[in-house]
Amino acid sequence: MAQLTLTALPNIPLIQPGDDLCAIVLKSLAEAGVQLQENDVLIVAQKIVSKAEGRLVRLSDVIPSARALELAEALQKDPRHVEVILQETKEIVRMRPGVIVVEHRLGYVCANAGVDRSNVAPHGAPDDDCLLMLPEAPDRSCAELRRKLREATGVNVGVIVNDSHGRAWRTGTVGVALGAAGVPALLDLRGTPDLFDYPLQVTQVGFADELAAAASLLMGQAAEGRPVIHARGVPYPLREGNAQELIRTKELDLFR
Amino acid sequence: MAQLTLTALPNIPLIQPGDDLCAIVLKSLAEAGVQLQENDVLIVAQKIVSKAEGRLVRLSDVIPSARALELAEALQKDPRHVEVILQETKEIVRMRPGVIVVEHRLGYVCANAGVDRSNVAPHGAPDDDCLLMLPEAPDRSCAELRRKLREATGVNVGVIVNDSHGRAWRTGTVGVALGAAGVPALLDLRGTPDLFDYPLQVTQVGFADELAAAASLLMGQAAEGRPVIHARGVPYPLREGNAQELIRTKELDLFR
Numbered sequence: 001m002a003q004l005t006l007t008a009l010p011n012i013p014l015i016q017p018g019d020d021l022c023a024i025v026l027k028s029l030a031e032a033g034v035q036l037q038e039n040d041v042l043i044v045a046q047k048i049v050s051k052a053e054g055r056l057v058r059l060s061d062v063i064p065s066a067r068a069l070e071l072a073e074a075l076q077k078d079p080r081h082v083e084v085i086l087q088e089t090k091e092i093v094r095m096r097p098g099v100i101v102v103e104h105r106l107g108y109v110c111a112n113a114g115v116d117r118s119n120v121a122p123h124g125a126p127d128d129d130c131l132l133m134l135p136e137a138p139d140r141s142c143a144e145l146r147r148k149l150r151e152a153t154g155v156n157v158g159v160i161v162n163d164s165h166g167r168a169w170r171t172g173t174v175g176v177a178l179g180a181a182g183v184p185a186l187l188d189l190r191g192t193p194d195l196f197d198y199p200l201q202v203t204q205v206g207f208a209d210e211l212a213a214a215a216s217l218l219m220g221q222a223a224e225g226r227p228v229i230h231a232r233g234v235p236y237p238l239r240e241g242n243a244q245e246l247i248r249t250k251e252l253d254l255f256r
Numbered sequence: 257m258a259q260l261t262l263t264a265l266p267n268i269p270l271i272q273p274g275d276d277l278c279a280i281v282l283k284s285l286a287e288a289g290v291q292l293q294e295n296d297v298l299i300v301a302q303k304i305v306s307k308a309e310g311r312l313v314r315l316s317d318v319i320p321s322a323r324a325l326e327l328a329e330a331l332q333k334d335p336r337h338v339e340v341i342l343q344e345t346k347e348i349v350r351m352r353p354g355v356i357v358v359e360h361r362l363g364y365v366c367a368n369a370g371v372d373r374s375n376v377a378p379h380g381a382p383d384d385d386c387l388l389m390l391p392e393a394p395d396r397s398c399a400e401l402r403r404k405l406r407e408a409t410g411v412n413v414g415v416i417v418n419d420s421h422g423r424a425w426r427t428g429t430v431g432v433a434l435g436a437a438g439v440p441a442l443l444d445l446r447g448t449p450d451l452f453d454y455p456l457q458v459t460q461v462g463f464a465d466e467l468a469a470a471a472s473l474l475m476g477q478a479a480e481g482r483p484v485i486h487a488r489g490v491p492y493p494l495r496e497g498n499a500q501e502l503i504r505t506k507e508l509d510l511f512r
Binding site: 006 | 423427473
């Protein structure tokens with residue numbers, strides 16, 4: 001009987017710049033009585049990866065450019081916040097008062113280039129003076145955590161860094177994979193016959209996104225604070241992969 | 257320790273028009289040794305709901321309109337297939353050879369108005385002569401299954417009908433909720449403080465979509481044939497809801 005079990009790892013402390021996520025995850029796994037197995041996947045919230053990697057910017061250190069000042073007025077946002085968004089942005093996709101949707105330098109189309117004000121509080125900085133950017137290279141963050149976990153346990157697990165993104169045509173955010181290692185981000189079912197041997201029309205599944213969404217459900221968005229989810233029973237063999245597989249290039253995008 | 261367990265219900269037979277999904281689900285639950293509890297959710301694949309509701313059209317019975325003939329040439333599709341898509345369509349959103357993205361009469365923006373050729377084989381019809389449309393009213397399908405399950409077991413469960421949709425900016429399909437009953441489709445976290453009492457910026461979560469994606473992962477897309485998933489441990493109290501909550505109206509859509 002196929003079963004997928006997602007467990008929120010307990011007692012993950014507030015993460016500070018420089019923290020060793022691998023050690024923290026191993027400690028929590030031990031407390032939860034979970035022994036890693038091949039084909040397990042760990043899904044880690046972007047926020048704690050960004051924090052551990054020190055991807056914080058103090059608003060008071062930001063000097064907005066002329067362009068940021070101009071856009072900030074149209075957007076009704078803090079110009080320093082807009083400046084940091086622009087620094088993480090390849091191209092602005094849509095803009096309305098209060099909303100800026102961009103192509104992030106890593107290729108994701110998302111709101112505010114993933115630059116967030118909530119849930120941020122590094123050592124000593126007041127809450128409302130800081131912004132948190134996405135990890136420098138989330139696929140690399142995943143690969144590093146995967147490597148360290150293998151070194152510590154001898155087990156190959158998949159690792160996903162997830163975040164919540166809005167969608168073009170649907171309300172609400174859903175979890176998506178920003179980074180992945182050791183999991184197929186996109187599952188290619190091209191040519192797989194269906195129950196009646198009729199070739200499947202829908203051929204590529206956003207596997208890591210579906211797992212990211214499942215984990216997001218359990219993480220909660222607010223005070224619950226469950227930033228690491230352990231998944232067991234993933235019904236596909238794991239393989240190498242990265243979240244860049246999930247990015248639709250501008251040339252193939254019908255909606256820009 | 258928060259845990260979400262998804263179980264693919266075993267031995268679901270091939271569904272035929274007129275089949276009683278409630279009886280089939282109850283039989284499978286019994287075989288799996290699962291006793292329904294309050295706050296459990298059942299996620300049911302659109303395909304079997306559509307089949308049970310007889311939402312099949314025989315291609316040989318379809319007479320394409322002039323418009324379908326014209327579009328079929330541009331789309332390089334069977335004009336009869338295009339005709340059925342148009343009958344389910346409120347508005348064409350984008351069109352390229354091989355691809356038609358529409359606003360479905362129920363409001364979803366999706367490829368081919370959800371009209372699918374794969375996995376369809378009603379009594380006596382050859383596989384490649386049939387199309388399957390989305391359920392007439394998926395929220396109603398969910399509400400009915402929920403009501404019947406409550407009558408049979410005394411337990412209030414949530415029900416979601418899911419399907420796989422493409423995304424504007426990301427490759428691969430992910431599971432989304434076409435219908436829902438007894439679950440919050442959209443979870444409104446507006447005003448919920450985060451760990452540092454900073455009001456959350458991202459305020460609405462596509463809860464039923466995240467659960468639909470999780471289930472989709474376990475369903476597989478092809479020969480596995482696991483069309484009903486039981487979810488236990490959903491970390492929010494269930495309430496009334498419907499999947500129309502998840503539809504962004506055209507007026508609020510920045511991408512049409």
